[in-house]
Amino acid sequence: MSGPSHGAEQHRGDGRGLPRVPAAFTPSPAAERALQNLPPLVVLQAPRGYGKTTTASAWLRRPDLPDHDLVWVGLPPRAVGRDEFWSELHDAVVRAGYDDPGPVLDGRGLGLAAQKRFRHLVIVVDSFERLTDESVDEELVDLAQRHENLHLVLLTRTVRPVVSLARAAAPEAVVLQPSDFVLTPDQVRQLGEELGVPVTERAAAALCTGLSGWPGLVRVALLTASFGEDGEPVVDLFSIADYLRIVLQDLSVDGVDAVLTSLAVPESFTPELAEQLVGAENIEQMEGILVRMRRAGLLVTKGEGTFAYPVIIRDAANLLLREDDPARYWRLNADVARLCRGAGQFPEALEHAMRSQDAELVAEVVEESWQGLLAADRGKLRDALGHLQPAALAGSPTMVALRDHVAPPELPRWFLEAVQSDLPVIQPGSSTLAIAHDEADEPGVSAALLELAHVLLGEADTVGAAYACYDAVRRATDDDERLVREAGAGVALTTALLGQLQGASHWMDWVLERPDPPPGPLETVARIVVPAFLRLDRLDDVDLPERPPDLPESHQWLETLVVYVWVGRSLHLGRPAEVLGDVEQYRDRNRHRPGTWLGQSLLSAALIDLCIATDQLARGREIGNLAGPRRFESGLLRAALARLALYSGDDQLALDLTRDAPSIAPVRPRVALKLSLVRTVAAHRTGQRALAQEAMHLATRIVERTGMLRPFLLVPRADLENVAAGLPQSKALLEKLDEAAVSGPFPEAVRVEPLSGREIHVLRELATGRPVPIMARRLFVSESTVKTQVRSIYRKLGVHSRAEALERGRLLGLLPPQD
Structure with missing residues (x-):
C-alpha cells in the first residue's frame, strides 16, 4: 500500500x-x-x-x-x-x-x-x-x-x-x-476529513471506543451523522442498528439475535447473568454465540469474567430489541433492574426500571434508594419522579417529600425571596405562605423532610436543605417537639452557612426558647456553629468547645462544620502551621467514617486557607486537586480556591472562578462576598479598574446587609484601599475594619507578570537542571542572553532562586507537577 x-x-x-x-x-x-x-x-x-x-x-x-x-x-x-x-x-x-x-x-x-x-x-x-x-x-x-x-x-x-x-x-x-x-482516533479524524465530516480529537476517540474501532461502523457513523450545537457529530443509531442486522446475518447461528439483544440490556454482564437473560431455549447455543460475538468485535472484556458491548453498539442493539420485540425489551429491563437492586447498584436499577415502563417498579426503586440516587445523579432521580403518577407520588411520606423538594427543577420563588428577607420564623403547622401542595399531609411527612434535609446538606445543597428544614417546621405539629427543634436548628445552621446572619440568629433564638428535649445532631452542631459564625463574621471573640460534639455515627461528618469555624478562628490567633498539622491528622484519622461532599469540601477549604497562611501554596493546590472534579461546585471551597489563585499570582484564574458573584449574592451572600473581594483584587492587579470597583461595590452592599466583616481580612488590604479610594462607602467600611484592630492571617499575595514565550522555554530548561552553557546551546542563544532571561523570570515571578522559580512555575501551571 x-x-x-x-x-x-x-x-x-x-x-x-x-x-x-x-x-x-x-x-x-x-x-x-x-x-x-x-x-x-x-x-x-x-x-x-x-x-x-x-x-x-x-x-x-x-x-x-x-x-x-x-x-x-x-x-x-x-x-x-x-x-x-x-x-x-x-x-x-x-x-x-x-x-x-x-x-x-x-x-x-x-x-x-x-x-x-x-x-x-x-x-x-x-x-x-x-x-x-x-x-x-x-x-x-x-x-x-x-x-x-x-x-x-x-x-x-x-x-x-x-x-x-x-x-x-x-x-x-x-x-x-x-x-x-481497527482504526485509531487519528485515522478516524483522517477518514472524517476525507469524507468531508470534521471530527475533533475528542469525538474521534469517542467513536473509536463506542464502536471498537470497527472500520465499517465508523464509516457508517460518519456518513450518516448529524451535528450538534457544539459542532460535534451526533451518531445516527438507526443506521448503526441497520448495519448490525447485516452482521447478525453473517454470524448465521440460531438464537444469535436473541442473545445479542438480550445481553445489550445491562451495562455489562457475567456468564451467570447472561444465562438469566437469554432464555432457556438459547442457553445451549450461548457459549458458541459469545465466542463468535467476541471474535466479531461485538464484545469487549471489562474485567475478569465480565463483558460488555462498546457503548454505541450497545445502544444500537437496544434499539433493535425495542423495535423488534418491545415486550421483551421491557421485561428484560425489569429483570435487570431487580438484579441491580439486589446488588445495591441503585442508579443502574433506576435506569432499567424506567426503561421497563413499570411505574410500580420505578416507585419501589426510588423509595428504597433515594438517598444514594440523590447523591449519585439528582437529574436521573428527578426524571424518575416526573414519570410517576400523582397517586404514586403521594403514596408515602418519603415520596411526598421527594415530590415537593426534588421533582421541581427550581426552588419556589417565594422561598428564595423569604431567604433574602432573613427567612421569618414561623410556627409549626403554619400555612401563611403559599406552597405547591396544600392538602393535608399524612403523619411522617415532616420527619421525611428532615431526613431529606440531612442528605441535601451533605451534598452541599445548602439552600435546598434550608427549604426542607423550613417546610418540616411548617408541616409539623407541636406534639413532636424534638423534630420541630431539630428542623428549626437546621434552618439556623443552613442560613448561617449561607451568610444570612440575622435570619440564622432569629431561628437559633427561637429553637433555644422552646421546650428542651435532648438535642438532635443538627441542633447539637448548630448550638456551636451558628453563634461562632455570627461572632467570627463580625470580628468578635469566639469561644469553641475543646472537644468535638458527640454525634451518631451517621451524622459524624457534621463535625467538619465545627472544624471549619475552628480553623477560621485559629487563623487569627497565630500558629497556622501547628493547626494545619492538627487538621490533617483529623482528616487522616476519620477517613474510615461515612463522608459527605459538604464535609469533604469544608475540610479542603480549611486546609487550603491554612496552606495560604503558611505560604505552602503548592501544597494548597494539591489539596484542591484531590477534592476532584466537583471542587468548583461547592461555593466555600471555590472561594478558597479563588483565594489560593490570587495569592499564587494567577489573577486570571481568580477572575474566572469569581464570575458569578453578583448572581448568587441575594441568596448566598457568604460565598458571594468572598468571591467579590477576590475579584476586586484580581481585577485591580490586571488593570481592570471598572471591574474592580464593581466588585468592591458589591462587597460593600453585602456587608451593609449582613454585617460580615471577616472576609475583608482574607485578601490583600492595599489593593482594597486603592480600589476603595473612589468609593466613599467602601472607604468608610475599611476604616471601620481598622477600628476592630484585627489583622489579616495571610502573607502578602504574590504579584506575577506574564512570561513571554521565550521565557517559558527558558523556565522549562531550568527545570531540567542543565547548566547555563548547555541551555544556551539548546536554545541557540548566547549565555548572557539566557542569564538576562533568567533574571527577568525571577523578577516577573517574584522569586529569588531557581528552586523558587520552579515551584512558582508549577503552581501557575507553567511546568508539570513534580514527580
Missing part, C-alpha cells in the same frame, strides 16, 4: 479483477507493516466491515510489488463444497490465460501452471468462509509452501483452520485478524 489513502482514479476496478478502493480508504498501520511484498500466503480474517477486501485490493495495486498475474475469485453466496471450490479456482486461472490445470480437482495443477509461466501468480479467494470442507485449508497452506511463484490470499469473515495452520506451518505467511484492522 503506497499511502494512507487512494484518489478518485482508483474508485473503479483496474481491469485486472481488483475491486474498487473507496476514495477515503485508510489502511490500518498493522496492514501497512505486514503487506510490504508478496508473501506465499496471506489470510485476512475479520467480520464484515473491517476492510479486508479493500485492504487486499489496495495492497495489490502497489507499483513496487514484483511483476505478477492476478486472479480474484469470489465464491458464490451459498455453501460451496470441495470440488466446486477447486473448479472455481481452475476456471478462473484458465480465464486469466493460464494452461488448463487438468481434470484433477485439487491444487497441484495450479502450482504447475504458475511454474510454467515463470511469473508470480496471485490468487485471491474472497468469501472463503463459504467453503464447507475445512480439509481444504490444510491443502492450501501446503500448496503455498510448495510453489515459489504461487501466492494465495484468503479473505474470510469467520475463523477457520487456515488461521492457526498458517501461523504454525508457514513462517512467511501473513495473518491479520480484527485487532489488526
Whole structure:
C-alpha cells in the first residue's frame, strides 16, 4: 500500500479483477507493516466491515510489488463444497490465460501452471468462509509452501483452520485478524476529513471506543451523522442498528439475535447473568454465540469474567430489541433492574426500571434508594419522579417529600425571596405562605423532610436543605417537639452557612426558647456553629468547645462544620502551621467514617486557607486537586480556591472562578462576598479598574446587609484601599475594619507578570537542571542572553532562586507537577 489513502482514479476496478478502493480508504498501520511484498500466503480474517477486501485490493495495486498475474475469485453466496471450490479456482486461472490445470480437482495443477509461466501468480479467494470442507485449508497452506511463484490470499469473515495452520506451518505467511484492522482516533479524524465530516480529537476517540474501532461502523457513523450545537457529530443509531442486522446475518447461528439483544440490556454482564437473560431455549447455543460475538468485535472484556458491548453498539442493539420485540425489551429491563437492586447498584436499577415502563417498579426503586440516587445523579432521580403518577407520588411520606423538594427543577420563588428577607420564623403547622401542595399531609411527612434535609446538606445543597428544614417546621405539629427543634436548628445552621446572619440568629433564638428535649445532631452542631459564625463574621471573640460534639455515627461528618469555624478562628490567633498539622491528622484519622461532599469540601477549604497562611501554596493546590472534579461546585471551597489563585499570582484564574458573584449574592451572600473581594483584587492587579470597583461595590452592599466583616481580612488590604479610594462607602467600611484592630492571617499575595514565550522555554530548561552553557546551546542563544532571561523570570515571578522559580512555575501551571 503506497499511502494512507487512494484518489478518485482508483474508485473503479483496474481491469485486472481488483475491486474498487473507496476514495477515503485508510489502511490500518498493522496492514501497512505486514503487506510490504508478496508473501506465499496471506489470510485476512475479520467480520464484515473491517476492510479486508479493500485492504487486499489496495495492497495489490502497489507499483513496487514484483511483476505478477492476478486472479480474484469470489465464491458464490451459498455453501460451496470441495470440488466446486477447486473448479472455481481452475476456471478462473484458465480465464486469466493460464494452461488448463487438468481434470484433477485439487491444487497441484495450479502450482504447475504458475511454474510454467515463470511469473508470480496471485490468487485471491474472497468469501472463503463459504467453503464447507475445512480439509481444504490444510491443502492450501501446503500448496503455498510448495510453489515459489504461487501466492494465495484468503479473505474470510469467520475463523477457520487456515488461521492457526498458517501461523504454525508457514513462517512467511501473513495473518491479520480484527485487532489488526481497527482504526485509531487519528485515522478516524483522517477518514472524517476525507469524507468531508470534521471530527475533533475528542469525538474521534469517542467513536473509536463506542464502536471498537470497527472500520465499517465508523464509516457508517460518519456518513450518516448529524451535528450538534457544539459542532460535534451526533451518531445516527438507526443506521448503526441497520448495519448490525447485516452482521447478525453473517454470524448465521440460531438464537444469535436473541442473545445479542438480550445481553445489550445491562451495562455489562457475567456468564451467570447472561444465562438469566437469554432464555432457556438459547442457553445451549450461548457459549458458541459469545465466542463468535467476541471474535466479531461485538464484545469487549471489562474485567475478569465480565463483558460488555462498546457503548454505541450497545445502544444500537437496544434499539433493535425495542423495535423488534418491545415486550421483551421491557421485561428484560425489569429483570435487570431487580438484579441491580439486589446488588445495591441503585442508579443502574433506576435506569432499567424506567426503561421497563413499570411505574410500580420505578416507585419501589426510588423509595428504597433515594438517598444514594440523590447523591449519585439528582437529574436521573428527578426524571424518575416526573414519570410517576400523582397517586404514586403521594403514596408515602418519603415520596411526598421527594415530590415537593426534588421533582421541581427550581426552588419556589417565594422561598428564595423569604431567604433574602432573613427567612421569618414561623410556627409549626403554619400555612401563611403559599406552597405547591396544600392538602393535608399524612403523619411522617415532616420527619421525611428532615431526613431529606440531612442528605441535601451533605451534598452541599445548602439552600435546598434550608427549604426542607423550613417546610418540616411548617408541616409539623407541636406534639413532636424534638423534630420541630431539630428542623428549626437546621434552618439556623443552613442560613448561617449561607451568610444570612440575622435570619440564622432569629431561628437559633427561637429553637433555644422552646421546650428542651435532648438535642438532635443538627441542633447539637448548630448550638456551636451558628453563634461562632455570627461572632467570627463580625470580628468578635469566639469561644469553641475543646472537644468535638458527640454525634451518631451517621451524622459524624457534621463535625467538619465545627472544624471549619475552628480553623477560621485559629487563623487569627497565630500558629497556622501547628493547626494545619492538627487538621490533617483529623482528616487522616476519620477517613474510615461515612463522608459527605459538604464535609469533604469544608475540610479542603480549611486546609487550603491554612496552606495560604503558611505560604505552602503548592501544597494548597494539591489539596484542591484531590477534592476532584466537583471542587468548583461547592461555593466555600471555590472561594478558597479563588483565594489560593490570587495569592499564587494567577489573577486570571481568580477572575474566572469569581464570575458569578453578583448572581448568587441575594441568596448566598457568604460565598458571594468572598468571591467579590477576590475579584476586586484580581481585577485591580490586571488593570481592570471598572471591574474592580464593581466588585468592591458589591462587597460593600453585602456587608451593609449582613454585617460580615471577616472576609475583608482574607485578601490583600492595599489593593482594597486603592480600589476603595473612589468609593466613599467602601472607604468608610475599611476604616471601620481598622477600628476592630484585627489583622489579616495571610502573607502578602504574590504579584506575577506574564512570561513571554521565550521565557517559558527558558523556565522549562531550568527545570531540567542543565547548566547555563548547555541551555544556551539548546536554545541557540548566547549565555548572557539566557542569564538576562533568567533574571527577568525571577523578577516577573517574584522569586529569588531557581528552586523558587520552579515551584512558582508549577503552581501557575507553567511546568508539570513534580514527580
